[in-house]
Amino acid sequence: MKTLLTGGLIWALSLVALAEDLELNEQGYFAKPGLNVTSFADIYPDGHQTGVTVIQHGVRRAANGDLRLEISPGQWSPVPKGVGDARVDVKNQRISQTLAYPDESKNRKGFNPIEYPDLEFTYQVHVEALTGDSFKVSVDLDKPLPEQWIGKVGFNFELFPGELFGASYLMDEQAGHFTTQPNGPIHNHHGEWLGEPLARGRKLVVAPERDMQRMLIEVRKGGELELWDGRTNHNNGWYIVRSTVPQGASKNAIEWVVTPHTVAGWQYQPVVQISQLGYGVKQQKIAVIEQDSRDTKASPATLLRMTSAGAKEVRQATPKPWGSFLRYHYLQFDFSDVTEPGMYQVAYRGVTSSPFKIGPDVYSRHAWQPTLEYYLPVQMCHMRVNEKYRVWHDKCHHDDALMSPVNYNHIDGYISGASTLTDYQPGQPVPGLNKGGWHDAGDYDLRVESQIGTTWLLAMMVEEFDLDYDTTMIDQAKQLVEIHQADGKNDALQQIEHGLLTVLGGYRNLGRLYRGIIVPTVRQYVMLGDAGAQTDNLIYDASLAEGEVKDGRSGVADDRWVFTEENPNRELDVVAGLAAASRVMRSYNPELAQESIDAAEALFAKAFVSADRIGVKAFALAELILTTDKQSYKDKLLAMQGDIVDKIDDTAWAIGRAVPQLNNVAFSKAIEAAVVEQQKNVQAQAAETPYGVPYRPHIWGAGWGIQEFGVKQYFVHKAWPEIASADIYANALNFVLGVHPGQNTESFASGVGSDSALVAYGVNRADWSYIPGGVISGTALIRPDLPELKEWPFFWQQSEYVMGGGATNYMFLVLAVEALETGD
Structure with a gap:
């Protein structure tokens, strides 16, 4: 077949236009040109990323096909656990996966604890190839469901909404459009407040007018098909096709036949x-x-x-x-x-x-600058942030913070032990925490590691590249930020100050570092919009009645909680950041600079012996040496030579700048020899992909990790330029800016480049908007082999912004590559 392409280029291909059936391939999923069907090949049901999945013409159209206990599950809804690996039966062209409720690893425990109901059962999901484009999905239960769960447990198959808006559907004799926004009416369905099903029937045709997306779903056994709009319950919901498990059913309780249409001779466009x-x-x-x-x-x-x-x-x-x-x-x-x-x-x-x-000036404007001009100011906590006519958010969280409960597993990884580790009792207001800090990510909490990580990176940019830039007015006294209104001060130093205010404010008032500050309820946590609306900004007073306000105190306990922890490794990470910040702040704010190094040394004395991570111990020592030049710190680093060599991947980047101050030839030679071998491994990793950097995503897109990899390579290159290549960190920057796998080649840095991430998972995601200079996590891996970056504001694993490295690692890389160009 010959195809005439635009531009007059004729490209000849030999295509066999014969009907082909789905078949299991070497990767363990069903495949034919234009269609792949995977079954529990992925690991992330919370993020719509596992179960029975359809990849149609190179695009993931549907996923998460599995039994669920709710019509429209959310992030904290029960999900099953896999029991062993999927069984791939090549002879019978069938994949089977055993699953069970509950998942004990998530039931009221873990990073985000989930409350499972009192329901235990095991089941199998089978996917079997039929002829042509069709495959069968069937579900076997180990025993019938209890009576009270009939009508609640169903097989959910989720259709990705972002590529269906405006398309039509047909359900038996019914027809309709997939609407851009979810619409009512709203009713109570087994405790879930949802809209009515969009349609019910035995046969659903999705997007009949679109050859690249048309999909037929037929129910053979089980309850009739229901088409739901899951977004009426959760902003990040998908369209859901569902059949409930019938009463008394076990073997073959659910059976569907799914037929995604394929275009004959389809081939992935370059x-x-x-x-x-x-x-x-x-x-x-x-x-x-x-x-x-x-x-x-x-x-x-x-x-x-x-x-x-x-x-x-x-x-x-x-x-x-x-x-x-x-x-x-x-x-x-x-x-x-x-x-x-x-x-x-x-x-x-x-x-x-x-x-x-x-051009020689490609990075001189519109590159790193949006991060400092927009993203960092917008993320600033405890401030009102204006941009001319726009208010990004009002003054927020001035009621920070109440001491957290003890023995409590909260959300998002916040866990308390048997003691508050301070003189404060649970629920007692802790003063001095309403200054400084940046909202952490697509939410509003303050994690100490992201606060100090941002502070350290900004300090490195000032120290390494003489960063001096002023487009923002930051007034700490008035707690006011005006974007694009210069105030004659270096924005980078003002942002470093803002980071130190929260870290040192916690240390000063708690007598130790905080682990983090976060709202007490899920409803507050998922709030999107003005940060000033998350709490009432009035300090909670238990002596007041609910709703009573007196002398700036409130009878409503919506204040954030401050958590503490025993974590010497994290404390040493903070030591490094404080020591570095103290160097660059000496002229700008000498009092804060002195408090920073004093706190760093006190924390180091407490944490060093208990810490067990060699990398962070070396990092803290290196920054203390660069700041104080004290022999005691040098002696400790020299004594760690063997451990540093053994963990050279974690230590080389951190200690390279401090090695010359040690004046120890034997140590220098030993480290250099280790760096030679370490860089061989780095080069091997970079050669794994056509991008000159390793691409090994887990759940989140690999962009943040690749940026961090590039920043560390910069410091190794600076210390050992004859051994470590600068090309690798330049490749890391190019990866973020568009040289990455998959159809979507946009820049991960919002507002940077010709095509960039203009729909992102920031706190403004419900508006399908972006924050200039924010950097998304980037292209994720849909296992086993599909790189994916969808335009969808509710994929935290692909499009989330984050503090502590996401944007500031990018900013550092741009400055580093610009320095290569200018020779600075």
Whole structure:
């Protein structure tokens, strides 16, 4: 078959247009051109990412097919546990997974404890290939459900909403549209307040008018199909197709046949992956081209330069094959020797990239600056944040904070022991915690590690790159921030001050570090909107009646809780950040600088012996040495030589700047020899992918980890430039800016580059909006081999912003690569 592509390029392919059936492949899932069906290949039901999953024409359309106890489950709803691995039966073309309720590891325990009902049962979900595009899903229960659970337990199959808005559906004789917003009426369904089902019947056709998305679902056994809009219950819900388990049913309690339509001869369209921002003149410039795994032919790629007369061809060359990675075949188009400043595009088989810049000033504006101009100010807690006519949020959390309960497993990893570890009793107000800090992520809590992590990174930017930039007015006395209103002060130093105010405020008033500050209820935690509305800003007073207000005190206990912990490793991490911050704050705020180093040394004396992580012990010592030059710290670091060498991956980046101050030749040689071997491993990891960096996501997209990897490589390169390559941290930056796997090549940094993440999981996510300079977690891995980055504001594992590294690691990398370009 010959296909005529835009631009006049004719590309010939031999395609066999014969009907093909789904078959199990070597990766353990069902596949045919245009369709993949996986069954419990993934691990994250809380994030709509496991169960029976349909990938149609390269796009995940439906997922989480499994038994649920609710029509529209949320983040804290019960999910089953897998019992052993899935059984892949090649002979019978069938995958079977055993599951059970409850999951004891999550039942009222763990990072986010879930309350399971008094219901125990085991079941199997079977997926079996039929002819053509069809597959059968069936559910066997070990025994019939108790009477009280009939009508409540059902097989849920979730349809991703973001790509269905405006599409139609047909259910038997009924028809309708998938609406952009959830609509009423609202009724009580077994304790869930939901809308009515959009439709009921035996046969559902999803998006009948769209050949690339059309899917037929038929129920053979079990309750009739119901189509629900899960967003009426949870903002992050999906459309849900559901059948309830009938009374008395066990064997074959549910049986569906699902037929996603496939287009004959479909093949994955090539994707051109470039930095959406661009490249420095001296920088290596490699476009990565992603193709269908069956398509290993390389066609000519063209580099275009923008002129007043339109696009002008600069070069045409055949990209070099890189090989297979995940589910695709990859090529690389190297145009590193192109140095003429201007705007460019890369074209390949009729696909043209976004425009990007080549020039010595590519990072001088619109690159790292949005993070400092917008994202950090917007995240500032205890302040009112204005941007001209806009109020990002009002003054917030001035009632911080009540002492947390003891022996309590809260949400989001906040757990207290038998004591508050302070002189304060549970529920007692702790003064001095309503200053400084940044809201942590897509929520409003303050974690000590994210506060000090942000502070340390900003201090490094000031120290390493002389960062001095002023576009923001920050008034701590008035607790007011005005974006794009300069005040004659270095914004970076003002932000460091803001971080120190919360960390030292906790230390000063508690007599120790806080673990974190978080709201007491899930309802407050999931609140989206103005941070000033999360609490009433009045300090709770137990002596007042509920609703009573007196002298700035409130009878409503909506104040956040402050948690403490015994964690010497985390304390040493804070030691490092405080020591570094004290160096750069000496001229700007000498009193705060002195308090920082005093606290760092006191914390170190308490925590060093008890800590068991070599990396953080070396990190704390290195920063203390750089700040104080004390021999006692040098002696401790020298005494750790063997451990440092053994853990060189965790220590090299941290100690490199301090090694010259040790004046110890034997130590220096031992560390250098270890770094040589460590960098061989780093190079090997970078070579695993066509991107020059390792891509190993777990649940969250790999962007944050790759940025952190790049920042650490910068410090190793700085200390041992002949051993450690700068290309790796430049590649890490390019990955974040668009050179990453999958169809979506947007920059993870919102508002940076031609195409960027403009729908993100920030506190404004319900508005399908973004915060400039925020950096999302990025392309996730849908196991076993699909890279995915959807435009959807409720995927924390793909599009969440985060403090403590997400944005500031990115900012650091841009400054580091800019320094390579300028030679600074």
